[in-house]
Amino acid sequence: MSDENFPACPLPISEYPRILLAHGGGGRLMHRLIDDIFVVSFADLALESGHDGAILDRPDGRIAMTTDSYVVDPLFFPGGDIGSLAVCGTVNDLAMCGARPLYLSVGFIIEEGFETALLWNIAQSMRQTARAAGVYIVTGDTKVVDRGRGHGVFINTAGVGVLEQDIHIAPERIRVGDRIIVNGDIGRHGTAIMAVREGLSFEPEIKSDCAALHKAIESLLAAGVEVHCLRDLTRGGLATTLVELAETSGLGLSVNESVVPVCDGVSGACELLGFDPMYVANEGRFAAIVPEGEADRVVEILRTIHGMTECADIGDVISSRSGRATIRGMLGVERVIQMLSGEQLPRIC
């Protein structure tokens, strides 16, 4: 991981190169850590310091609320880091409800001995990602746990967003005949993480697809697309999402393997590592279920967005009331997609 993307640590931080238990103790050192790193990083994102909570305007509609904890290892990886992930992941969960993300809270659980400079970089990454996404980091919390009782840093973010009047995006709106669109090629995030873990390097480097998705969703809604359902393709990948949506809606979801976009790098790496890209986690990919007549327009809109040129219509909702997702393989054989029974491979969250 390189520091080049982040401003250098300000002077005071170099005086305490590692986080001590006392930095979570509620006393002078904790106040200093918060002032030096979090207030400096998040000041213009409206993190209020010295208060237990943030007071915010009355939202202009129903609100959506979501939370996610981020325990990714390694903390820095090609295409992102735990900080950008902690902002994008929670922004995306709000976007998948059709909500416009407004506010994030952030809770850090830091292992004693963690490098202060890395914490600075993570905070700066959160700052950059939140600014680009147009969300505010309004309140936070810092805990330090004994060495060996944590692992570097864990981050929880919770998000609050606002919904336009009439939006109802949910699995129960899925209808027979709907098309299934993915907004880009799948499997990048999990593959990028796994490559770092295994010490493998690919040429060209595989970067995480980590990105905030709410502007893409806003584009669809602004264009008047009747979006039935949205789901980001995180833990468990596209396969798990398809199974979940089929089970929740009680309908059949059918996709064509030959049109599911996977880039050559991911495809090659997955073959080498023994993974199926369908199950590999993404952090900037979603499935949109839309009426048949809207599918072409959705693809057209998404293709204009940075990072989504590979977006594709990969299948449809079939009349079978099976509650199952199926995939038609390259040879035309249709098989049922199973949810992973056990462990996510690679584990990346």
Next chain:
Amino acid sequence: MSDENFPACPLPISEYPRILLAHGGGGRLMHRLIDDIFVVSFADLALESGHDGAILDRPDGRIAMTTDSYVVDPLFFPGGDIGSLAVCGTVNDLAMCGARPLYLSVGFIIEEGFETALLWNIAQSMRQTARAAGVYIVTGDTKVVDRGRGHGVFINTAGVGVLEQDIHIAPERIRVGDRIIVNGDIGRHGTAIMAVREGLSFEPEIKSDCAALHKAIESLLAAGVEVHCLRDLTRGGLATTLVELAETSGLGLSVNESVVPVCDGVSGACELLGFDPMYVANEGRFAAIVPEGEADRVVEILRTIHGMTECADIGDVISSRSGRATIRGMLGVERVIQMLSGEQLPRIC
């Protein structure tokens, strides 16, 4: 810790006595864990399963947002557990803004190998505490980290509350002449935790004061008390709160040691362990800064509330523009209260 307060684990849980990495993997096992424990525990608290976020009504006013992570060790202690703490702590942060707590999110970071039955008890404790407090647990997240990279379970809760039209409770409203009220005797939570850690037992047992405080605050506001500032006395205890409020307001805060309520048990235990109760954390205590003319009424109202009979008027805001908090000792000597420079003793959060 005893199980008597919680309903027995339902049958399916006994089939997996310990949490596996796969329970955080996004596949079938994770769905099962969520269904068996969290959906069962939080169903009538409106935790929506199978969604990335919860959709909630438009709040009837400005909102407050807050977050806290809970890493307490031991997980179960006299008077509470990490679950009740995770609900009360965040409810209290909202209450200290003058907000009525509405919604909580909850993020679990579970160490591989953690006993499933304990997770059940924690979820049940959260359920009971949230029901009693009248707040909804609307969305959640579960992560599992490798053995040795966490410590049992960490919980993050974020909270959203609503504020009545005109409320403005903040350090800048503190005025010279205001009185400082604490809602009960201090030092119980930290002492209770420390006693368990050190294997000490006191007679009678010292219980944590862990409690939701929003109803007490609502009572004050409903009675028309003009509350200037509120702060819960958690990490760093009463002493740290007084220093923070003095620094933020730029005024002098002066308390009388002889009237700061400390029960005999806490006082004796602190002497034995070498702690000053002024710095010991509480989880059900707050300081209210109110106009002089309101002080008696505030004490009167709080004394009628369960657990707050020891509530007391402990000092006032003095005309000195020192930004310092001072304490007048038993012998009449006034000394400046310092914020802890280093570690919280005992560390309990």
